Amino acid sequence: MSEYFDPAKYEGWVCADCNIPLQLSKVDVSYLGNSFPVDLLKCPNCGLVLIPEELALGKMAEVEKALEDK
Amino acid sequence: MRPGGLTITEQALAHCDLQSGMRVLDVGCGAGATLRHVIAVYGLMGFGVDVSAELIARARQTNSQVEWMRARSESLPFASESMDVILSECTLCIFEIDTALSECVRTLNYGGYFVVSDLYARNENGAEALRQLPRGTCIGTAMPKTQIVEKLERAGLQISVWQDCSEKLKEFSICTLTTAAQVDPFDLHIAAAKAKLGYYFLVARKNNHR
Numbered sequence: 001m002s003e004y005f006d007p008a009k010y011e012g013w014v015c016a017d018c019n020i021p022l023q024l025s026k027v028d029v030s031y032l033g034n035s036f037p038v039d040l041l042k043c044p045n046c047g048l049v050l051i052p053e054e055l056a057l058g059k060m061a062e063v064e065k066a067l068e069d070k
Numbered sequence: 071m072r073p074g075g076l077t078i079t080e081q082a083l084a085h086c087d088l089q090s091g092m093r094v095l096d097v098g099c100g101a102g103a104t105l106r107h108v109i110a111v112y113g114l115m116g117f118g119v120d121v122s123a124e125l126i127a128r129a130r131q132t133n134s135q136v137e138w139m140r141a142r143s144e145s146l147p148f149a150s151e152s153m154d155v156i157l158s159e160c161t162l163c164i165f166e167i168d169t170a171l172s173e174c175v176r177t178l179n180y181g182g183y184f185v186v187s188d189l190y191a192r193n194e195n196g197a198e199a200l201r202q203l204p205r206g207t208c209i210g211t212a213m214p215k216t217q218i219v220e221k222l223e224r225a226g227l228q229i230s231v232w233q234d235c236s237e238k239l240k241e242f243s244i245c246t247l248t249t250a251a252q253v254d255p256f257d258l259h260i261a262a263a264k265a266k267l268g269y270y271f272l273v274a275r276k277n278n279h280r
Binding site: 036 | 244254255256257259263264
């Protein structure tokens with residue numbers, strides 16, 4: 001499993017709009033013309049993706065900073 | 071599969087004076103797509119080596135005109151001065167580079183072309199971030215231009231063309247360049263951004279003196 005996100009912490013989370021459990025799915029993240037696939041929790045119905053706070057404030061922010069400096 | 075594909079091969083070969091019947095060797099030829107293309111377009115005699123038995127078997131099924139051999143680029147099974155052109159596409163930084171360069175130079179005719187396309191670190195100071203990535207990724211061994219130039223010149227090659235084509239990396243997910251499934255894609259992109267990971271092609275010639 002990846003080091004950037006622990007899905008076990010979010011077991012039982014459901015989409016607020018669809019009331020459907022989120023599923024671990026391949027999601028493309030993009031920033032400043034760079035794109036790459038990662039595994040994140042996603043609603044199988046509406047496609048809403050959960051970005052955990054620790055990821056948003058941690059590695060995702062670090063990638064953004066590195067790409068901005070590029 | 072590599073950034074730029076055959077477009078970069080064509081751009082690089084446009085700088086070579088190719089004549090029908092010349093002998094071309096592709097080091098790290100994979101399943102042989104480049105060689106099949108260049109022998110069809112330029113009428114060259116093709117030779118391909120790769121360490122993967124599976125890829126060489128696939129290459130043999132697709133073309134019997136080319137001599138496909140399972141071999142390491144650090145120990146080429148060819149006579150000295152037997153090739154007119156050597157291609158190294160997205161492979162140089164996965165070789166034991168000094169040994170592979172020495173072998174390629176030995177195998178090339180004097181004045182022969184050494185054509186390379188590969189990743190490089192456009193930010194020399196950020197290259198160290200690439201070294202921290204887990205083993206199993208060619209990205210981790212990408213070098214700065216100064217180091218690549220120095221190694222080629224020390225091996226006896228004179229670079230005539232260096233072309234940056236980093237825009238081709240944007241069309242290509244660098245995650246596909248790594249064979250290490252455990253590489254965290256965030257770590258990969260952080261390191262790549264710090265090193266300003268880029269892509270280039272170069273054309274060099276073996277020094278024309280004995």
